[in-house]
Amino acid sequence: MLWIKSLHIIFMITWMAAIFYLPRLYVYHVQAINEGDARGDARFKIMERKLFWGIMTPGALFTLVFGTWLWLGYGFTGKWLMWKLLLVLALIGHHLLCFIHLRAFRDGRNTRSEKYFRIMNEMPVFLLFGIVFLVVLKP
Secondary structure (H helix, E strand, O other): OHHHHHHHHHHHHHHHHHHHHHHHHHHHHHHHHHOOOHHHHHHHHHHHHHHHHHHHHHHHHHHHHHHHHHHHHHOOOOHHHHHHHHHHHHHHHHHHHHHHHHHHHHOOOOOOOHHHHHHHHHHHHHHHHHHHHHHHHOO
């Protein structure tokens, strides 16, 4: 089971790295659009798509697969796990929000500002802290 736990952690790190980086790319993408930089706009669309589909989504899926495997192996015990799963659902919601913005940029219909994406960039930090504290401390 330690191999499964290790893989769960590795893919969680991959997912979190991408989920921190994608909204930051959105900040720079808005700046490129505001500056009228068509080449930058095209470049960011490619970078965002590759990050979302090549790293972030596989990281999320494998995190969920190995997390479910752990859950089945160790069982569903403790309120801490219910709270952790609630935070993971919020993280999945953030992932889906990133997808909505990915499509908006792709279709040239983004209406959000740099400031919005800067705030969006910070939101997963709170979820990560909560998840890690719950797993380690098991209150």
